[in-house]
Amino acid sequence: MIARIAALAALFLLTTLPAAAEQIGARAKGGFAESFFMEKVPRAEARATAEKLAKGVIAARMIIFAYAGKFVDPALGDKGFSGEVFENQWRSAVESDLIDATPSQKRLFEKLFWAGRQVIDNNQERLNTKGVGWKNFLPAKWEREMGQVFAARTGIVIKQPGRAYRSPMNVPDDTERNALEHYVKAGHAENKPLTSYAKWGKQDVYRHMEPIRLIPACLGCHGKPKGEPDMLGFEKDGLEAGDIIGVMSVTIGVSD
Numbered sequence: 692m693i694a695r696i697a698a699l700a701a702l703f704l705l706t707t708l709p710a711a712a713e714q715i716g717a718r719a720k721g722g723f724a725e726s727f728f729m730e731k732v733p734r735a736e737a738r739a740t741a742e743k744l745a746k747g748v749i750a751a752r753m754i755i756f757a758y759a760g761k762f763v764d765p766a767l768g769d770k771g772f773s774g775e776v777f778e779n780q781w782r783s784a785v786e787s788d789l790i791d792a793t794p795s796q797k798r799l800f801e802k803l804f805w806a807g808r809q810v811i812d813n814n815q816e817r818l819n820t821k822g823v824g825w826k827n828f829l830p831a832k833w834e835r836e837m838g839q840v841f842a843a844r845t846g847i848v849i850k851q852p853g854r855a856y857r858s859p860m861n862v863p864d865d866t867e868r869n870a871l872e873h874y875v876k877a878g879h880a881e882n883k884p885l886t887s888y889a890k891w892g893k894q895d896v897y898r899h900m901e902p903i904r905l906i907p908a909c910l911g912c913h914g915k916p917k918g919e920p921d922m923l924g925f926e927k928d929g930l931e932a933g934d935i936i937g938v939m940s941v942t943i944g945v946s947d
């Protein structure tokens with residue numbers, strides 16, 4: 692009798708207790724950032740393509756950064772930084788790097804320029820708002836939005852996972868976290884890209900990661916003192932010029 696009551700009590704507890712394992716609002720396990728690569732590159736071209744794309748995106752970030760002072764000037768309306776102006780500057784910045792580009796790399800860069808320009812066009816109202824200083828536009832935001840547009844058109848994933856990310860879009864996956872840890876441990880002299888082949892579902896992919904390092908102009912937000920709010924209220928990272936803040940991560944589908 693007692694055993695039966697105990698068994699019933701146990702059953703009751705089992706059926707009424709919440710399933711402890713389920714964490715509501717957690718990231719679903721498994722899966723991949725992209726499942727359909729419309730653009731694929733031959734295996735022999737994967738390394739050079741990823742390197743070129745990463746370099747091209749870094750060049751664009753520098754162009755946008757050079758306008759940062761203008762962007763935050765509340766007295767200025769039109770910043771003269773249309774998608775067309777940006778695209779022209781970007782094309783000349785990467786011209787020498789594309790001299791030896793293969794036809795498929797050239798085609799990808801056309802789509803990259805297009806994606807980058809879309810984002811600048813899309814942000815015109817924001818950028819040209821008068822009377823507001825901080826308009827929430829940064830190279831990192833451009834890259835996040837450009838990555839979405841570029842991935843939508845090609846499948847290629849370009850992102851910039853952060854050491855202590857500010858945008859939840861920049862959460863690193865396991866490979867990216869390992870790369871971040873590697874570069875943090877290795878110190879300033881280690882800039883060699885970390886590359887690997889992987890399978891995303893049935894798709895072979897080539898993954899390229901290289902460090903994004905801080906320059907003095909970044910330190911107002913990512914510098915010292917650690918934990919103090921930056922101008923946007925995020926806690927400062929406590930880092931110095933030369934330290935790694937994130938990785939440029941490029942994942943390409945391989946065609947063979």
Ligand code: HEC
Nearest residue numbers: 831832835851852853856857858861903904909912936937
């Ligand atoms: C005005 C403050 C500010 C400055 C200056 C600044 N950042 Fe950031 N950084 C941010 C914010 C805010 C984000 C999140 C952007 C987003 O995706 O909307 C960010 C995101 C990033 C990310 C992506 C990871 C993440 O945290 O989400 C990298 C990498 C990064 N910044 C590097 C740099 C570098 C390199 C510089 C200097 C060239 C720089 N930042 C200058 C505020 C700043």
